[in-house]
Amino acid sequence: MSDFILETRGLTKHYGGVHALTDASFTLKRAEHVAIMGDNGAGKSTFVRQITGVEQPTRGEIIFDGNAHFFNSPIAAREAGIEAVFQTLALADDLDVPSNLFLGREKIRWNLGPFSILDRRAMREATMAALVKTGVKIPNLSNTIRNMSGGQRQCVAIARTAAFKSKLVIMDEPTAALGVQETAQVENIIRTLKEAGEPLILISHNMRQVFDLVDRIVVFRRGRIVANLAKEDTDGQDVVSYITGAKTGAEFEGAA
Amino acid sequence: MASGTAQHGVGGLTYDSKKRALPPELNILVALIAITVVFELLNRYNFGWLWNDLPFQQGKSFLFNTRDNLDTLFNEQRINIILLQVAITGIIAIGVTQVIILGGIDLSSGSIVGATAMIAMSFAQTATVNGNPNPKAIFGEGFMDLWVLVPILVGLTCGLIAGCVNGLLVAYTRIPPFIATLGMMVSARGVAKWWSNGNPISFPTETYASLSNGDMMGGMTFGVLSWSGQNPALVFFLLAILFHLIMTYTLYGKRCYAIGSNEAAARMSGINIARHKVLVYTIAGLLAGVAAILLTSKTLTAQAGMGVMLELDAIAMAVIGGVSLTGGRGSIIGTVLGALIFSVIISGFTSIQLDAYYQEMVKGAIIVGAVVMDQWRQSKRGRG
Numbered sequence: 001m002s003d004f005i006l007e008t009r010g011l012t013k014h015y016g017g018v019h020a021l022t023d024a025s026f027t028l029k030r031a032e033h034v035a036i037m038g039d040n041g042a043g044k045s046t047f048v049r050q051i052t053g054v055e056q057p058t059r060g061e062i063i064f065d066g067n068a069h070f071f072n073s074p075i076a077a078r079e080a081g082i083e084a085v086f087q088t089l090a091l092a093d094d095l096d097v098p099s100n101l102f103l104g105r106e107k108i109r110w111n112l113g114p115f116s117i118l119d120r121r122a123m124r125e126a127t128m129a130a131l132v133k134t135g136v137k138i139p140n141l142s143n144t145i146r147n148m149s150g151g152q153r154q155c156v157a158i159a160r161t162a163a164f165k166s167k168l169v170i171m172d173e174p175t176a177a178l179g180v181q182e183t184a185q186v187e188n189i190i191r192t193l194k195e196a197g198e199p200l201i202l203i204s205h206n207m208r209q210v211f212d213l214v215d216r217i218v219v220f221r222r223g224r225i226v227a228n229l230a231k232e233d234t235d236g237q238d239v240v241s242y243i244t245g246a247k248t249g250a251e252f253e254g255a256a
Numbered sequence: 257m258a259s260g261t262a263q264h265g266v267g268g269l270t271y272d273s274k275k276r277a278l279p280p281e282l283n284i285l286v287a288l289i290a291i292t293v294v295f296e297l298l299n300r301y302n303f304g305w306l307w308n309d310l311p312f313q314q315g316k317s318f319l320f321n322t323r324d325n326l327d328t329l330f331n332e333q334r335i336n337i338i339l340l341q342v343a344i345t346g347i348i349a350i351g352v353t354q355v356i357i358l359g360g361i362d363l364s365s366g367s368i369v370g371a372t373a374m375i376a377m378s379f380a381q382t383a384t385v386n387g388n389p390n391p392k393a394i395f396g397e398g399f400m401d402l403w404v405l406v407p408i409l410v411g412l413t414c415g416l417i418a419g420c421v422n423g424l425l426v427a428y429t430r431i432p433p434f435i436a437t438l439g440m441m442v443s444a445r446g447v448a449k450w451w452s453n454g455n456p457i458s459f460p461t462e463t464y465a466s467l468s469n470g471d472m473m474g475g476m477t478f479g480v481l482s483w484s485g486q487n488p489a490l491v492f493f494l495l496a497i498l499f500h501l502i503m504t505y506t507l508y509g510k511r512c513y514a515i516g517s518n519e520a521a522a523r524m525s526g527i528n529i530a531r532h533k534v535l536v537y538t539i540a541g542l543l544a545g546v547a548a549i550l551l552t553s554k555t556l557t558a559q560a561g562m563g564v565m566l567e568l569d570a571i572a573m574a575v576i577g578g579v580s581l582t583g584g585r586g587s588i589i590g591t592v593l594g595a596l597i598f599s600v601i602i603s604g605f606t607s608i609q610l611d612a613y614y615q616e617m618v619k620g621a622i623i624v625g626a627v628v629m630d631q632w633r634q635s636k637r638g639r640g
Contacts, residue, residue, distance in 0.1 A: 075526035090524045092517035094584035095510075103514055104525025106507055114535060116507045 002066050005030045005168055005199045006051065011060035013046050020046040022223045024060070028168070031197040033190070035210040038220035039243055044203050047220065048170055052084040053077035065167055075104075081167035085157045085174055093146040097138055097156055098127040100145055101163045130163035135192045137185075151182025158189050169193060170201045175209065187213060207236045219243055226252050280578050284593040291597055292319060295604035318607050334607065336486065338599045340554070343488035346595040347547040349570040350492075350499050351419075351540030353591040356574055357503075358536050359516035359583030360426060360433035364440035365544040365570055368418045369563030370448035372548035376411030377457040377558035380404070380464040392458040404463040411549040412542060418444055419541015423534035441567070449560040458557040468554035488550040493592075495543070500588040512536060516583030568623070573598045575626040580634070598622075
């Protein structure tokens with residue numbers, strides 16, 4: 001078993017003539033929490049879209065959990081164990097919490113093709129277990145998502161990652177649209193994941209949040225990785241100068 | 257882990273999994289009772305003279321039996337009429353409800369009823385009427401007096417094919433369901449007219465006629481309500497129960513709600529949306545076929561104009577029953593109650609002798625009113 005849960009080698013994505021991502025080589029250890037930072041259009045989201053199977057890379061390799069993978073769809077990535085929580089929530093408003101957690105992966109009691117009978121009790125119990133694991137507080141599981149606050153909705157989306165024993169969680173600006181208290185709630189969930197030893201990639205613009213939560217910061221600029229900084233060896237000022245291009249990491253000189 | 261009320265999570269928070277809000281159908285049930293009471297009062301105190309030139313009549317009852325023989329508590333004739341109307345249009349409404357919950361719309365069901373009625377009826381004809389050859393015969397001798405399952409299967413197949421075409425159009429051409437089913441509405445009506453050059457098709461075999469007019473329940477009486485000649489209503493209630501269970505407890509139902517609620521999220525979750533849409537529209541077409549068979553069996557004739565505007569009545573029943581036209585919300589129970597409300601109103605208008613033209617005007621207002629109510633409900637509980 002390799003030390004790394006995820007490794008990308010020379011990951012590259014071109015949209016026509018636009019080089020959105022160039023030679024991104026990235027590693028993530030088991031149980032490690034890493035933040036990806038960078039200005040808008042720096043390639044952060046493009047990078048995430050490649051490893052979650054939303055898009056397919058032009059070049060490069062993705063080694064996940066010791067095996068090389070080519071994800072032709074988000075479902076393939078999810079089946080491999082990569083769960084993503086996107087900025088735009090992928091929840092069905094009119095369904096309750098268990099139905100949303102198990103959307104597309106429902107537990108079945110009797111298999112009758114499309115008319116299979118759902119195992120509602122098992123899904124409810126697994127939902128409660130996932131909520132406990134992530135420390136998410138939802139007062140009433142039978143409530144539809146529509147009736148919930150933005151924070152609760154985000155928490156449900158995050159709890160979804162815990163319900164399926166995912167091997168890697170990716171969060172793309174999970175608190176961008178949330179209030180102070182709701183942000184604190186989501187950050188608590190991330191700490192819970194850290195204690196449980198679940199690896200995480202966090203995309204965030206919030207410097208305080210990043211220094212609070214992660215072990216390592218990877219900075220993207222103009223489609224390239226320009227810095228790989230352990231939290232202890234850096235500070236906010238330093239990270240900003242990498243983001244803006246005032247500095248470039250020694251090992252990434254060629255990338256500038 | 258135990259289900260039910262248990263102590264879990266951070267800060268001693270309780271997940272009360274049993275707690276539920278009142279079902280939205282309760283409001284609709286209250287409305288049904290209120291509307292029935294209003295018509296009962298209007299009948300009792302005979303307000304008919306207000307809008308008719310008719311002479312003042314002795315007040316009668318809307319729902320109850322006021323004649324001398326009190327074997328039955330209820331006005332059987334009225335209830336039979338209401339149930340018949342609920343049954344035929346309600347069966348269509350069950351299919352339409354699923355399509356609307358899926359986030360679509362089906363405008364073609366009335367025309368599918370027309371086409372299916374003509375085609376099925378032509379396989380249900382009897383060879384001799386009162387000793388003479390059938391004057392309305394469509395096919396030759398070989399296709400007369402067929403086993404009753406033949407017209408039934410033909411009818412179901414017609415509905416199934418029409419629904420399947422709807423589904424394929426909606427799922428794979430990505431044209432709006434409104435347009436796809438509008439096309440089917442016009443084309444299926446064309447089929448209905450072309451099938452016999454616009455001539456009515458009549459004189460079915462006795463067995464076919466007994467489908468709707470016979471007594472599957474053997475004239476059973478439930479307490480004071482006798483139940484006779486109501487096979488269509490029986491079929492409707494059985495189908496309603498079946499599809500209620502399907503929509504509530506199966507993958508099929510869950511996916512209807514998921515797709516209608518957030519199609520992008522459903523796609524991201526790996527649900528095969530196109531295949532599911534074809535299935536839902538096919539079932540809606542199949543149910544229109546069932547309605548056509550029961551309708552022709554009841555009326556003993558099929559005409560090219562059968563079922564005109566039936567799709568709008570069915571949509572109205574669903575909307576009155578709380579099915580949201582934006583998709584994702586509603587239930588079969590709601591639609592059943594909506595169908596009852598719709599039919600009580602129509603029958604009530606007749607009972608107070610309101611002119612048929614006024615009835616149509618008010619019907620339109622009710623449909624619009626139900627949609628306004630739905631919008632209002634949505635904005636009231638918009639996201640916090």
